Amino acid sequence: METAEIRRRFVAHFERHGHTVVPSASLLLDDPNLLFVNAGMVPFKPYFLGQETPQWDRATSVQKCVRTLDIEEVGKTTRHGTFFQMCGNFSFGDYFKEGAIRFAWELVTGSQDDGGYGFDPEKIWVTVLPSDTEAKQLWHEIAGLPYERIQERGLEDNYWNMGVPGPGGPCSEIYIDRGPEYGPDGGPNADEDRFLEIWNLVFMQESLSTVRSKADFDVEGPLPAKNIDTGMGLERVAYLLQGKDNLYEIDEVFPVIEKASELTGRAYGANAEDDVRFRVVADHVRSALMLINDGVTPGNEARGYVLRRLLRRAVRSMRLLGYDGHALRELMPVSRDRMKLSYPEVETGWERISRVAYAEEETFRKTLEAGTQIFDNAAASVKQSGGSVLQGAQAFALHDTYGFPIDLTLEMASEAGLSVDEAGFRALMAEQRERAKADAKSKKGQHADTGVYRGILDEHGPTDWLAYETLETESRALALLVGGAPATGLAAGEVGELVLDRTPFYAESGGQAADAGIIEVDGVRLEVLDVQRPVRGLVVHQVRVVDGELALGSGSPLHAQVDPEWxxxxxxxxxxxxxxxxxxxxxxxxxxxxxxxxxxxxxxxxxxxxxxxxxxxxxxxxxxxxxxxxxxxxxxxxxxxxxxxxxxxxxxxxxxxxxxxxxxxxxxxxxxxxxxxxxxxxxxxxxxxxxxxxxxxxxxxxxxxxxxxxxxxxxxxxxxRERDVVHQLTGLLKTQPDDLVGRVGDLVERLKAAEKEIERARVAQLLAAAGQVAASATKVGPVNVVAHRADGAGGGDVRTLATDVRGRLPQGEPGVVVVVGVADGKVAVVAAANDLAQERGVSAGDLVRAVAPLLGGKGGGKADVAQGGGTDASRVDEALSLVRTEVGRAVGA
The missing domain is CATH 3.30.980.10 (Threonyl-trna Synthetase; Chain A, domain 2)
Structure with a gap:
């Protein structure tokens, strides 16, 4: 049974049972806690939290989801992918446990001829919370499951909450016995490879006041209305019904592996390490396809960074499999042709999707070239220092700053005869993840902040919003908030949030800024600073008192007036x-x-x-x-x-x-x-x-x-303003507007020519002094040493002077030149050593590394030429003296 057909049957089953079919929300649903929709219930969260009133009593959906916490683990297990689809049915105060269990059982075990999935009832096990005797009894009565196939599990496994105060409740999971070849008998409690979970039924029945962890929370009391939230993993059901061992071999994913195998000449199933790479390719290509389809573009932050990682990991995995061509051009059309059966928009939007993906692959190919050079420099530095390990910080910099995958760093290090401090790299990655988690955790609870607004809405009903009809209304004040708490008044200059029964003000949305204007009552004048909708149906005005003092309770009508010019x-x-x-x-x-x-x-x-x-x-x-x-x-x-x-x-x-x-x-x-x-x-x-x-x-x-x-x-x-600029320029240049561009172009060319001539004269003057500088060389042992200060010379000039002076030192003798230039408050240092000096142990790179810290900077380079910089010009003379000391140490003089 194809995945698209499994999907269709799920929706049809619940539609027959009175559920409204809700299309999948975008993966980019606006949620302060999430980068992407990561569960089927996410689009329904406002209803479960009581922030909004649902439009239906019962609903069903097949929701696109992306989970990104363990991208690096993709392909190593049989059941976890980045992109997946969650089939769900939802009840908002309608049916409860009995209905949810009955609907699920009928679909899972119903014959395929009648629209069901046809799973053998004898191979089904379920789990329940030990205290949920009602669910246990219902499974026994409705499904006829013997009690030995209804196992109990604790809060960690069989209780659901959102991680923040709000709804919670026990859940019940459905498992399929895949047979003894997958593990020992004994149900889910014994082995979750043999007994595979396909569906979780959540029974929301309690209100939680405090949530410390998944299994540690405080129950405030029962919910006023009990709700149902279920989630069936479409890919898991697909690989069971298609007789496959894992989600990577189902009809929506495996064709990409087949194409990758054709391109690389390597067989899937022949090598465990290669198989992981094949799976990474198939998962990431499909995930990237669906993310770009929903509007994500590659970038260095947040959603864009996730997409960039997915695309680059797919390309890199193909490279490790031996394919250096443009992989995405070959693989993404294959994924498109499978996914369009359920999501036709991937075909209609293909031109844009492919353009984004292929451009990112091209960018990554250039990054690989640049990253290879950076890696080569880092590897050379390690070898030069006598080491054999590339530090974790260097590997992390390659990964985090340059987008260079760690697997590629490991491969190249091995080829260079080096190892990588993987523990250090992983530690830095873990720190980065912890920072991200801490940031996400700090955002949690934002849903709870809307409680005060929800209370106003529940008490007074929705705002009569008249922005389309009028620019002014006579209104009544319903509530005033200061710092999120109810208030009775505002003094002059104070800012608060005012809720009216009706308003003409447009609340910021859809990219349009909120209206500006004033609100007046009893001689008090309020400036409207912002207008928002913190919960659906309620309009809140941020106001500042500009005249008088506001006191609620007078009962006088308020006059709300949008600035008409605005x-x-x-x-x-x-x-x-x-x-x-x-x-x-x-x-x-x-x-x-x-x-x-x-x-x-x-x-x-x-x-x-x-x-x-x-x-x-x-x-x-x-x-x-x-x-x-x-x-x-x-x-x-x-x-x-x-x-x-x-x-x-x-x-x-x-x-x-x-x-x-x-x-x-x-x-x-x-x-x-x-x-x-x-x-x-x-x-x-x-x-x-x-x-x-x-x-x-x-x-x-x-x-x-x-x-x-x-x-x-x-x-x-x-x-x-542009006209005025043109007028001024034509006056200055004494020309006509139509001739202005040509006149300015001529001036620019003349200026460039003059600058080149000045530069030639300056360089000539600089080099003219090279002979005199070379003549100032002193002996340190057998080495001719020049340590020279060049005031007014920048980095390029300093390098030119140092290499020219080195060429003027006596031939057949070791020589080294160090020039320190000071210009515009910045210090540049360049060292140049000839071959004979290098043979005596003098290294330009070592000299720069020694003197640069004195100048408030750092530097380095090769043995023949090296450079650095700094910001402390007060110690130039001390640095030049150090040059002679370091040369003496190198040659034993």
């Missing part, structure tokens, strides 16, 4: 963002999709997936297409529909955004020319944007670009 500018900028986005797609093609944006009155920036910088011609075309759309006075309209209807209509949804399935707002500019899901405020006709002035474009990470522009009055002001 709103006009905001509407122009947000509509301008849509226009620029449409222009980008028209100029660059349909794969140039927005990945983020920000707009405020008169200004917009738009991030989009693209791997190369735009040419001046492309920027000009984007600006021209945008302004032609403004001149065409295109109508701007919006409508509400379901998310599937919006997608069928061709509306663009942004990467990483979460949308309500039942109701989304689609904004059109010029009909299908620009059709996007958006909740922002907009102009009525494109001409009201005024103008679009593109001011620049730059990279904001690998595979991601940013374009910036001004709109409306700010756009015209920008053009006026």
């Amino acid at each position: 709103r006009i500018g905001a509407r122009q900028a947000h509509s301008g963002t849509h226009v620029v986005h449409a222009a980008l797609r028209e100029v660059l093609g349909p794969t140039a999709l927005q990945s983020g944006s920000y707009n405020r009155p008169g200004y917009l920036r738009l991030d989009f997936g693209w791997t190369t910088g735009l040419t001046p011609g492309q920027l000009k075309d984007i600006e021209e297409v945008s302004n032609r759309a403004l001149r065409a006075d295109l109508p701007v309209s919006w409508d509400y529909m379901t998310l599937p209807e919006a997608k069928d209509w061709g509306a663009i949804a942004l990467f990483g955004e979460t949308y309500d399935e039942s109701k989304v707002r689609v904004v059109e500019i010029g009909g299908p020319w620009s059709r996007e899901l958006c909740g922002g405020t907009h102009v009525d006709h494109s001409s009201q944007i005024g103008t679009v002035v593109v001011t620049g474009e730059a990279s904001v990470g690998s595979g991601n670009r940013r374009i910036e522009a001004y709109t409306g009055v700010e756009g015209f002001a920008y053009l006026a």
Whole structure:
């Protein structure tokens, strides 16, 4: 049974039983604690935490997930992968344990002819919490399981909580007996290789006040409504039903291994070490495909760094298998063709996905070249010092700073006759992970911070939000918060959060900045600094008292007024963002999709997936297409529909955004020319944007670009400033605007020529002194030594002088030159030794390493030429004296 069919059967089973089918959320779901969605219940977390009210009593989904804690362990076990799919069914105060157990049992053991999975009931075991006698009895009554196949396990295994205060409850896990060839008998308590877990049923029934660990927490009391959250591992069920030993051999993954085997000429299953590499390739290629599909681009931080690691580990594993070609070009299309059966968007978005992946592979190939040079230098340094071990810090620097994989470092070190301090490397990696974990832990509990807002919402209901209809309202104050706690008033100058029953203010969202304006009551004037929605349905205004003192309780109505000029500018900028986005797609093609944006009155920036910088011609075309759309006075309209209807209509949804399935707002500019899901405020006709002035474009990470522009009055002001600059330049240069570029170009060329002539004269003057400097040599034993101070000389000049003076020393005699230059507060030192001096034991590198610390810096190099630098010019004379001492020590004089 193919994985896509297993997936389809799961959804169909629960849909038949009254569950609403909820499409998989993006892997980039906005959650303060997570880089990626890592469990099937994550998109439903706000409902379980009571932050939002669910739209359904029961739901089902197949959720894309990525877990990244143990990327380096991928391929070493049979069941853990980076990307996986979690099938789940959820009940929000509807059915509970009996329903969850019955639904699961019917699907798992139902005949394949009737839409089930057809597992043999005699091979099924379950586990329950010892105190959960109800679940134990239900498994016995509903499934007919004998009590000996219902095993008990403690809190670590059979209790679920989120790691923070909130819901919790016992869980029950379903296991399949794979047979005696996989391990001893005795159920999950005896062996979890033979008895493989496929499904976990969580029975949320308690409210936890404090959570210290998975098994150490305080129960506050029962939940007001009991909930069900289950998760069935799609890949695990697939390899059981397909008769495979591990997830890497299922139909969605193994074709990549087959292709990798073809490319490398190595057989899968012939060598344990190679098999791990094959599995890494298959897992990481699929994971990268799905991450790029959801809008991730490679980078050096957070999500981008994870994707970069996955892609580079896949390429590196192919290299270790003996393939040096462009691996991703061969492997990713194979993964695409398997995953499109469940996720057709990987095919429709293939042009963008492949462009991002292939560009990263090309970058990594260049990194390997540069990293190899860095490794060679580090290895040479180790050997020169008489060592045989590359330090852990050096291996970590190669890995962390240059993206050089540790496996490749180990391989190259072995080829160079060196070993690597793996323990030191692992320790530094562990420290890095601990810092990341500590950072993530510090963010935990952010969900709990919304409790005070949730209380306001529960007491007063949702805010009557009127930003689309009006710029002012008569409102009533519902709550005032200072520092997150309820307050009764604000003194002059103080800042607090004010909740109104109705508001005309736009709350920051969708890239649009919050409205500015004022709120007045009884002569008190409040400046609105920010507007947010901390929980769905509630609008909160951050205000500062500018006149009077605010005291709640008077009952007087408040007058809320949005700054009309601010709103006009905001509407122009947000509509301008849509226009620029449409222009980008028209100029660059349909794969140039927005990945983020920000707009405020008169200004917009738009991030989009693209791997190369735009040419001046492309920027000009984007600006021209945008302004032609403004001149065409295109109508701007919006409508509400379901998310599937919006997608069928061709509306663009942004990467990483979460949308309500039942109701989304689609904004059109010029009909299908620009059709996007958006909740922002907009102009009525494109001409009201005024103008679009593109001011620049730059990279904001690998595979991601940013374009910036001004709109409306700010756009015209920008053009006026440029006009003034042109006017001033034409006056200074006494030329016409049309001739300005040519005139400035001529001046630049003349300036460059003059600078070159000055440089030639300066170098000539410097070298003219070389003979005199060489004549100042003194003998230290048999060695002619020059230790010279060159005031006003920088690093390049110092090197030139040192090597020239070395060539002027007496031929046939050992000689060494050390020049220290001082320029602009910086010190540069270069040492140069001839062959005879080196034969006597004098090393330029040793000399620089000895004197550089006196100059407040460091340096080094080879025996013939070395250089360094510092910041302490006060000890130059002392450093030059040290040169003679060190030469004497080297030659025994």
